[in-house]
Amino acid sequence: MVKEKTFAFFLGCLMPNRYPAIEKATKFVMKKLGYEILDMEKAGCCPAPGVFRSFNKVDWMVAAARNLCIAEKLDSDILTVCNGCFGTLQEVNKHLKQNEEHRIMVNEKLQLLGDYEFKGTINVRHIGEVLGYEIGPWGIDDMIVRKVNARAAVHYGCHFLKPTRIREIESSEGPTIIEEYIEALGVQSVRFKEQLTCCGAGGGLKAYSGDASMTIFGEKMRNIDEVKPDFILDICPFCHLQFETGQDYLNKNKECNYDYPVIHISQLTAYCMGMDQEFVGLQYQLMGKNYIFGEKEMKKEQEVV
Amino acid sequence: MSECEVIDEEIKEKIQNIVVFMCNECGQGSANTAGVARMAYEPAIRIVRVQCTGQIGPIQIMDALNNGADAVACVGCCIGACHFFNGNLLSMHRIKLMKKLFKELGYSDQFVNQYTSRAAEGETAVGDFEDIVERLATAIKEEGTIKDGC
Amino acid sequence: MSDIKEEHKEFMTDEDFDQDFFKNIERRSNIWKCIQCGTCTASCESGRWTALKTRSIVRKVVLGDLSVLDDPDIWLCTTCYQCYERCPRDVRPTDVIMELRNYATQRGNISPNHRAVVGYLKNTGHGVPINDEIRQRRIELGLEELPPTLFKFKEEGDDEDLKNFEKYMFDLPPVKEKEEETGGE
Amino acid sequence: MTIKEEKVEKTENVNEISKESDTEEPRIGVFVCHCGHNIASTVDVAKVANYAGSLPNVVKAEHYMFMCSKPGVQMVKDSIKELGVNRTVVASCSKNQHGKTFARAIEEMGLNKHRHQQVNVREYCSWVHQKEKEKANQKAMQLLEAGVNRARKLEDVETRKVKTTKAALVIGAGIAGLRAAHDMAELGIPVYLVEKESTIGGHMTRLNKTFPTLECPQCSISPLTNGVANHPLIELYTNAHIKNIEGSLGNFEVEFEIKPRYVKDNCTSCGECAEHCPVELPSEWDMGMSMRKAIYKAYPQAIPATYIRDKKNCIECNTCVNICPVQAVDFSMESETKTVKVGSIVVAAGYDEYDPSEIEAYHYGQKGYEDVITQLKLERMLSPTSLTNSEVLRPSDGKIPKSVVMIQCVGSRNDQVGNEYCTGVCCKFAVKNARIIKEMYPDTDVTICYIDVRTPGLNFEELYKSAQEIGVRFIRGRPSEIVRNPLTGELRVIVEDTLSQTPLQLRADLVVLSAAMVPPEGIGPLGSKLHVLRSKEGFLKEFHIKMNPTLSSKGGIFLAGTIQGPKDISESVAHAGSAAALAAAPLVKGYIEKEMLIPTIDYDLCVNCGLCKTVCAPAAIDLDENGTPSVNEVACKSCGMCMPVCPTKAIQLINFSDDQLLDEIIALSGGGAICE
Ligand SMILES: Cc1cc2nc3c(=O)[nH]c(=O)nc-3n(C[C@H](O)[C@H](O)[C@H](O)COP(=O)(O)OP(=O)(O)OC[C@H]3O[C@@H](n4cnc5c(N)ncnc54)[C@H](O)[C@@H]3O)c2cc1C
Ligand SMILES: Cc1cc2nc3c(=O)[nH]c(=O)nc-3n(C[C@H](O)[C@H](O)[C@H](O)COP(=O)(O)OP(=O)(O)OC[C@H]3O[C@@H](n4cnc5c(N)ncnc54)[C@H](O)[C@@H]3O)c2cc1C
Ligand code: SF4
Ligand code: SF4
Ligand code: SF4
Ligand code: SF4
């Protein structure tokens, strides 16, 4: 049995190496929620499902299994904050638990990398699902100290829900888990056209063809711009990167003038739980540097009473 | 087919009696059609007429093997076309289990097989027979006859 | 890859296809069952803007048309899984494309940018490695300067895991003579 | 009118069975046929006959040029007369070819025909081993020995006549059920017709016009509905449900419950009550396209015309009770249970339209997607009695759509929702409705997005072509999703035109989903009451898809119309006609004749495990309250499937018992006399 109320915190690449503020916020949130967060020493890239799986599926599984083994040694489920990490680790974890042939194959190769053996004792979780279902909009209310009065364009990203038969979280055609959750934080989700489409970053496309990636992203931004949200809310540092650098790119190359702050669910939650705006880290980001949550702060009902 | 020819005579000599349970409908029909068309096949094939392959169980199969048969097969109607509703599926399932059992006991799982055929097409029956012989020959080559295993 | 066919060739013939090549592809029987309904292409957010036509890619696999492995379009999929979710024959085109990329990689069809990413992984354990600016930022935020990942251990001299990683994982075939430049950041 | 229930008498024997067959010493006559050169040129018939002569119990072994000729048959007969042969074996052609000839011969001599054993040395031996004479000879001897072994233990099988009850039950009063009921009644068979709804006619009455001729379905069906309602031999029960079914072919006992209408039969259908009833709700029959009251008639032409009170929604204001000029409204009515005896049952429970909300990308039934409807709803909209006055109006704003997009194969041909089959009807009705809309509104764009257009048969391709001619647009591609612009509410259908490889966004004021036909609600419980098996799709399964598509897995229970699988009206009617004829045959004849080639159960061995029952597809094994099995001799199909599952060999099919087969197997496995 894995330890309760404990997570092995899988960092991945983008969060610690590009958006450390999300790391900070996540640790803050999980601690407030009463979870113990364990470091996964010597973890590496998940590795990214689009890129590395494209080159060699077996190695992709082996590298993922290595990360899973680190968490198995800690007797804890893995917490990820990234759709890509979740995609890789959850899928490989489930697959190797079921497929004995591949498990044997992967374990053989794992020995080359060190003292690792995949046993299949843990599960992989995503922050969106932990906040959205485990804590839930009903539970978060007691934990927050302030609400944010804002309209957000919610972006689920692809690998959080899909493939639905592997993720088993919610339907991918009309999900509401994140919307319902942020509503409890005071944030209203504004629906926009083709809300559930891809941001265009995944599958190695951002690296392979920036142009193509930006074309897909451009459409996404046009649809978001139509509803003029206060900020874009995501649950994945890779989407985060796309929204950040993408707006910048469109501004520079396509005569656009976007400046929507991009906020990860951990950042928003941390702020509502009382973390200072300074640590939310918007000042480090490319877009919406000057956005201040507090300007539109809402009092929690109890406090009003 | 061509592989059939390369089965060496020595092994072929070892194959004397293959008991084939054929159902009263498509099984018998196809074997009769093959006969009418004079389609030659291995003389070791010994056909038993039964109502339905679903009637055949481990008792009959083991009876045959215990009494010297080199292999046993059931031939029924095509899937979905069983004249007794689903006897062929039942038999198929049963034979799958028997194959598993054979394997676990250390015998080749090719000593018992299940086939389907079509009454109007003698080729289907002959194809089944050829396949039985071929599989049996390969099994014998690799693991010896069932009698050797006894 | 060029679209121009040899001039004297008017028809494709059986020799142009390798029926056996994809025989080991996963879930092959499902791929063979594709009814070319186009749900995948219609679902495809990449294909709306790019040359990627998911249905055609599946078709080429069914035909055994190996040119699909040299087709840059297979690298345009964003793995959004939209086609995977909706295909009525459960072909799972996303998985098909991922597998085709594996074959393409073996043929050396890897973009320079992708090569670079593999390089980062082997060197640092991360597809996106850290830089000085972020190190500084981490300190400002009150985090450790380096996260406790492979790279930190390498910096501290414990680089055995990473070495093994470099040695055994993600071996790519050498760069082809005339590798096309593809865009990207 | 009540149907006279004929008294069912006990079954009677047709042939005399000599009980001595168990004790008497077998005396076997063996005859080997040359078949001209057909057998003799490959097999040494003399040697084979000679060998047969050496086997135990064989009292005569001969060979002859043509056994099927008159002198050949006479030889067989003589052996019985002269040598007291009591079992015969002829080694010649197949059982199908001349087995019957010899069986008939011995029957003429007073032996039970099942005492003849046919050995096939032609098709199974001489013809297929012409080049290997040596082996063929050996094989022929083995085959013959096996035949003799088998003959030794052959038992007599009796043939019995079973009286049948001259009455039939039809479940479901859609077009198929009506047709079957009427056909049987016309053959003089009293019919109980049980329908769960308050009216008869099923789906057909809800359609606007029927393809391929675009006829009015009400007009085509009303002679039949009236014919059924007024037929002296048909008893119609609406609002009724099957509770229990016992028995087998020829003699079933059926119990059904008739729910109260709360309106007595003297209702004149004047409509006063409904007019004053304060409760108004959307009509289910009209798929919400019109309103009805708590006391209502589903639609004007409904049969029976008697009104019905919907107890669930009624607020018991008593207005109707007081206003009815003939005091027909009676809240004290109670449900009634009826038990009837019938000889055959025809199941015509029809189909349901697939609920497309499962395919989430189409957002059917979700808020904001009111303009995504199904074809059945469109039929209701178009129909002459609709709320919209036969206009096609968008549910969201009541406007005539400028563009209509139809999506095919919704819920059909889709592994992900588990329906692999093609409904086979939706292409036809989509083409029909597209053409009708285009004719009504030439300025409206009508598009059909399809994977394949499946309109086979006379008149259907013509219908397809006529739709093309008047400008219905066909796009080959299955839409991936219907997207709604949250700002404008506008719908777009995303589809690839696969033929030109172009992804398209089609503006759609109205989207019509051609939803599949699926098994009707409640078919599971009904199927188990009937003890019939279902196909993997959930429809009731026919006995043999080609040779008997109307018989179910159980004798005496027949399938009519879409309950067996999707069909259009013509096919349903033809299917129902076949079911009616087959169901009526034994009833008209008055009895069924059956060879008792059935299993016997040795109750000393039986451990009451019930396994035999689980595999018996025709449900011919009944278990009593102690779990003791008994074989229903009428229902049994002689398959022998019950044998191998029995853990104690208690259940044994006569003449195919383990013991009897063993003797044959021994000879054929090489364990017989020759090998020693
Ligand atoms: C949109 C649409 C358009 C169509 N257009 C055409 C057309 O133009 N031309 C054409 O030929 N075909 C058309 N069809 C097909 C046609 O509707 C069917 O072929 C036909 O109605 C089938 O008749 P049925 O009697 O088998 O089933 P149903 O009409 O479904 O009748 C079954 C009856 O059984 C009753 N029942 C169900 N379960 C029970 C139970 N447990 N106990 C008692 N009673 C029960 C039901 O209430 C119903 O009355 C169309 C179908 C659809 C969906
Ligand atoms: C290539 C092909 C493949 C097929 N495969 C299948 C299949 O796999 N499954 C399937 O279900 N269906 C199949 N069919 C269809 C199938 O053949 C028919 O549905 C079926 O045979 C029709 O039977 P029938 O009795 O109506 O007509 P027929 O079989 O044509 O019988 C009509 C009989 O009437 C006789 N006759 C004609 N005129 C006269 C006259 N004036 N006087 C006296 N006798 C006359 C003819 O000699 C004939 O014996 C196939 C058809 C084709 C062409
Ligand atoms: S959606 Fe599936 S069946 Fe349709 S074309 Fe694509 S892969 Fe083929
Ligand atoms: S997974 Fe790839 S191919 Fe499929 S829809 Fe998304 S981008 Fe297109
Ligand atoms: S119940 Fe009475 S009032 Fe109502 S329709 Fe019948 S006769 Fe008329
Ligand atoms: S008693 Fe019921 S059915 Fe009658 S009028 Fe009142 S609400 Fe209508």
Ligand code: SF4
């Ligand atoms: S009839 Fe046409 S629409 Fe219906 S399932 Fe078949 S192909 Fe699809």
Ligand code: SF4
């Ligand atoms: S004519 Fe025959 S082959 Fe052609 S579409 Fe119709 S059914 Fe298919």
Ligand code: SF4
């Ligand atoms: S032989 Fe046995 S299984 Fe077959 S129908 Fe008769 S009782 Fe049922």
Ligand code: SF4
């Ligand atoms: S399977 Fe055999 S033992 Fe079991 S109930 Fe049937 S007859 Fe009796």
